[in-house]
Amino acid sequence: MDINKYVSSGVLELYVYGALSETESKEVTSILKQYPEVKSEVEEIENALLKLSAAVSPQNAENLIQAIKQKLSHNPKIITMESNRSNIPMYIGWAASLLFLIGLFLMFNKNQELRSDLQALQGEKAQMESQIAEARNDADKSKELLSVIRDRNIIKVPLGGQAVAPDAYAAAYWDKTTNTTYIDVKDLPEPPRGMVYQVWSLQLEPLTPTSIGILDSYEEDENKIFALENMNPSEAFGITLEPAGGSKTPTMEQLYALGVVSS
Amino acid sequence: MQQDKLIEELQSGNEKAFERIYELYSQSTYGIIYSIIKDTAISEEVLQDVFIKIWNNASSYNPDKGRFFTWVLNIARNASIDKIRSKDFKNKKLNLKSDNFVDILESKSNFFGTIDAIGLQKYIDLLGPTCKKLIDLLFFKGFTQKETSEELQMPLGTVKTKNRVCIDKLRAKVL
Structure with a gap:
């Protein structure tokens, strides 16, 4: 762009007057930013016009500033x-x-x-x-x-300790009316692992043992009193130690307690 | 203070910046207003209104659209034209004997200001009638290039180039 030609075209004067359209003014502003010599030209035009118009003013404006400042809203x-x-x-x-x-x-x-x-x-x-x-x-x-x-109908049979356990003691309570025999084994030693007590009803002449029960829930039962069904005409009760599951005939060497029905 | 910085300060509501702006532009603005209204008391009133507008609307000034001076000029011209069109103003039936800025300058008895008034007056005398007309319409009255061309029956391009010559003469004298 030929800046000298642009400056001397007269467009800058019109720009300062505000006589250009908005688009034209924007164009001049962008050129102004690019070329310092155009900017200083505009400033000189502005200065001349400021002085000319100031010369036209009827009196000094300085004293009005205070009045204006009071009217300014903030x-x-x-x-x-x-x-x-x-x-x-x-x-x-x-x-x-x-x-x-x-x-x-x-x-x-x-x-x-x-x-x-x-x-x-x-x-x-x-x-x-x-x-x-x-x-x-x-x-x-x-x-x-x-x-x-x-119960007076119940026959108590104390079972004394035998050779393998002389201190052992048990008792049988035999209720003939209900065919139930209660065996109290509180004072028998705890059976070793894998062994159980087996209760026998005995007939003496001839000696015939009949198993009336295996105390396999010995450990769980706190009272150590077991109710066993007994329909035999028992003359004595014996308790032997047998392998788990019980035996068909009592192992006499392991006879813990024995007692004879008194009457 | 830098002009751009000063205007930014004004836009952010700095009263010191406003005072500086007033110092820079009030006398010129007063002249523009007076050239249209031609009554000292009413011009003073309008001048106050114009600077209150400058304060209140400073944020609407966009530097991309033109000079701050031009923005102030437009506010002053519009406020003055509104004033002379108002009922209030017409009722006063003011005697508008002076036609333009040259007449005002010529009729001035006590001139003040930073410039050499007598020198300026002499120079204005030297400006041809075309220059006086062009500057009056384009600068003081805010005519567009086209309006001026129609008013003076002068081609558009001539308005631009002739005006350039007029301003160059003025600059040579006042600066």
Whole structure:
């Protein structure tokens, strides 16, 4: 571009007057930014026009500045202050929602805690209930046993310790009306592993042993009293130690207790 | 202070910048207003309004669209034209005896300002009637190139080149 030609075309004067269209003015502005010599030309035109128009003014304008300043509204500053003020509710809003979230979180935590507490208590309750049921069961069993022992129709047969266990003691309670024999083996030693006590009903003349039961639940039974069905015309009761599962005939070497029905 | 920086300060609401802008442009603006209104008291009133507008609307000035001086010039011309068209102004039936800026300059008894008034006056006398007309219409009255061309019955291109010559003469004298 021929800058000198551009400058002398007269377009810059029209630009300063404001006589160009918006598009034309924008073009001049962009050229102004590129060429410092065009800019200084524009500044000189502007200066000449400033002086010319100032010369036309009727009097000094300086003294009017105070009156004008008093009329100035400080909108920009007021807007800033307002925007500052309007921040406060925003912060309050944020703080409130933060607190709400914290509260929500705490409540959720508390809820979880209570839930697990409740679960633990329910577990304990179930445990207690089963303990109570067990105790009731035990009590019923004890009552039954007590009634057995007190019953006058029951024949008590003490079974004394034999050669393998001289200190052993057992007892048989024989209820002939129900054909049941209760065997109390509380004072027998615990059977070794793989062995069980077997109870025999004996007829003496001739000596005929009949198995009336294997005490295979020895360990689990706390009372160590077992109810066995006995329809035999028993004259004596014996307890032998036999391999698990019991034997067909008693192993006499392992006879622990023996007692004769008295009447 | 740099012109661009000063205008940015004004746009951000700096009162010191406004004072500086007033120093730079008030006398010229006063002259523009007076050349249209031709009444000192009313011109003073309009001048105040114009600078209040400059303060309030500073943010709407876009440097890409033109000079800040041109922006101020437009505000001053528009405010003055609005004023002379107002009922209030017409009712006063002011005697508008002066036709243009040259008449004002010539009729001035006590001139003040930074420039040599007598020298300027002499120079204006030297400006031909065409230059006086061109500067009056294009600068003081804010006519477009086309309007001026029609008013003066002069080709568009001639308006531009002739005006350039007129301003060159003025610059040679006042700067």
